[in-house]
Amino acid sequence: MKKIFLSIILILFLGVYSCSEDFTVNPRLNVEDLETYFLEEDNVETAIIGIYDLMQYNYGRDWHSAFLVKLLPGDDSNAAGGNSEDQGQLQNIDDYANVSSSNVSIASVWDLFYRTIALSNLVIENIKDSSLSNKDKALAEAKFMRAWSYMELTTMFGDIPLRLTVPTGAEEFGIAKSSRADVYAQIKLDLTDAIASLPEKSALSDNFRVSKGTAQALMGKVLVFQEKYSEAIPYFQSVINNPSHDLETDPGDVWSISNEFGKESLFEIGFVSTTARDWGNIAWGGRNESNLHIQLMGPRGDGIFDLTGTGLINGWGFNLPTNKLATAFDTAGDVKRKAATLMTENELIAAGGKVDATAASGGVIWDYEGAIRIKYATKSEDTSSGGVRELNYSTNFRLFRYAEVLLLAAEAYNKAGGQDAAARAELNKVRNRAGLVDIDVTTSGNALFEAIVNEKYLELAHEGQRFWDLVRWGKASTELAGTGYSSTNDLFPIPITEIDKNSELTVADQNPGY
Missing domain, CATH: 1.25.40.390 (Serine Threonine Protein Phosphatase 5, Tetratricopeptide repeat)
Structure with missing residues (x-):
């Protein structure tokens, strides 16, 4: 764009x-x-x-x-x-x-x-x-x-x-x-009007624009956040039944620059690599058409992370994965999606890289718990057109995507009561794309809800949803104990x-x- x-x-x-x-x-x-x-x-x-x-x-x-x-x-x-x-x-x-x-x-x-x-x-x-x-x-x-x-x-x-x-x-x-209730009421009024007049994704004049499906999906999300699960389901169904919306084939495809504004994207913030930013013209505190956060979040250089064999380039070290997240992937046997999300130190070494904690301040890599991030990473495929390489990443932020819709729909079906089969069907779509088998057909009720919670943790890691879900589910005090x-x-x-x-x-x- x-x-x-x-x-x-x-x-x-x-x-x-x-x-x-x-x-x-x-x-x-x-x-x-x-x-x-x-x-x-x-x-x-x-x-x-x-x-x-x-x-x-x-x-x-x-x-x-x-x-x-x-x-x-x-x-x-x-x-x-x-x-x-x-x-x-x-x-x-x-x-x-x-x-x-x-x-x-x-x-x-x-x-x-x-x-x-x-x-x-x-x-x-x-x-x-x-x-x-x-x-x-x-x-x-x-x-x-x-x-x-x-x-x-x-x-x-x-x-x-x-x-x-x-x-x-x-x-x-x-x-x-x-009140939050009044804010939600206004949001729903605005989305009702938006749904009535926005074009379908297939008819968008520009790929960065929001579509009718985007507004329908957001309406469903708002209703789930209000615990109005039965009301949310028809909005999710409208998105799910629309052939313009689907999952990318592989978890890694979601984050590739070649699939930006793709079939899984509902709302995406675009960036370009053509503005030739350098240390003299970068707009610190201002507006840049390149995505500076990709560099900001790349594995830290300074001799700390050697990224040989990974296809990654060093950055400034923000947004490192937690050990809890890495363990959750391993516990689930989730190999494909884990590889699209993070890389453990052992995997980094196996690829040909290494980690040198002695190069960090005081010999300790701040906030490092044994993994680096792959999702929104400093990938060598994201090449710049002029300027300084690290200031001209073009990777888009995917703010709302189809996988989240499926998981919200699964939650709505489960919480609405009597629709666990439909909840499992939507959950399985996300699991299957990740290379996981269908959830057991006997899983229902609260056990199914907990499976949805865990699936969302893995699927939407590093996308800014986790904490706010824990709060609305009443799980923050348990999941964040000791932090x-x-x-x-x-x-x-x-x-x-x-x-x-x-x-x-x-x-x-x-x-x-x-």
Whole structure:
């Protein structure tokens, strides 16, 4: 996908819902009149592309990405890096320690989701009564993006401000928190409209865009998170019965750059390797069309990991697998999917590489538990076109994929009652792709649910789902025992910048424990 940067005209509106000084103090300059801007179909299209661009920025922003912030509380990943002080705000999230309302990575994620909502609201308000030929599709995409953003926010923060209009001045910025139930209700309204007007995946004009199936799948996920399992099932069935959606043949195919925006992808953030970034023009803290996180998460160099024979290139060492995850693969006899997810030290040595702990600070490789990650790895196949090699990876982030839909459907069938055969059928599709046999036909009830839980741990490892599933299942205190976790960590703190700027919030509105 060739990404298109939003024009300066619309970028000036992106701070509308964030807690920046720009909104409350500095006047906007060189702003085109909204009464005329959205009269042009091309301008509406530019605004929609801008929403996708904000998503890319949020999930791929240097040290503050939504990808890492969602991932690190789980028991599938360790923060790693060079030492315990390397990007301390991420180490704190990973270790459940000293997580505060001033954590800059958490604040960035909050801010950028609300900026995405702001632009979505701007589009919705200005075209809802228009006669433009692309109005319905544009409204559907904007409402999906608003729904996605609110789903991510309420999952991580609980009760949050529900912003659905564009404020005309600083005095309208203040807004109280809405309950998670009210947030879910708005998400479902937006997704209902999105489902009605989005095209099928097979009819998309651009492969990076969301489809009707994407919105149906998200609706099902929202309903499962609300424990409305019977209501979720028809949405999952619509996706499963659509021939445009399917599993890739092999687990490793999911993560290959040759299969980006493939049949398994429902929502994917695109990156390119053609912008020739180097140490002089890389936009630290800003926007890059390359995926800097692939380098950030590659096995650390400095003589620590010798990757000979692996097809991998050294990176900066963040996001290392836990021993618990590696053991879970071995316990399940899961060879194929394990190979697409991680590599143990013994496997690294067998390939021709080695590990030298003496090269690490103090002779200890921080957060290393005996494995390196293969999923989202620094693969030599991902070549760059100019610039510095490690700054120009193009690997896309797969945010929502068909395998997750199958596992959510299995959970819904199981929890709805009396439909365990259907649950096993969806679960087996994921297991079979991983090279595992069908689950025993006598497995039912809670035993089947536990099998789904374990399958999801293996299938979605390092994708940012694990921790939030443990919380909603009531399993976090058991699965994370001895890690420093407490129930306070079930939600992130509302950023102090929001409380300081939002006149309808006080410290009493902060999430419990912060």
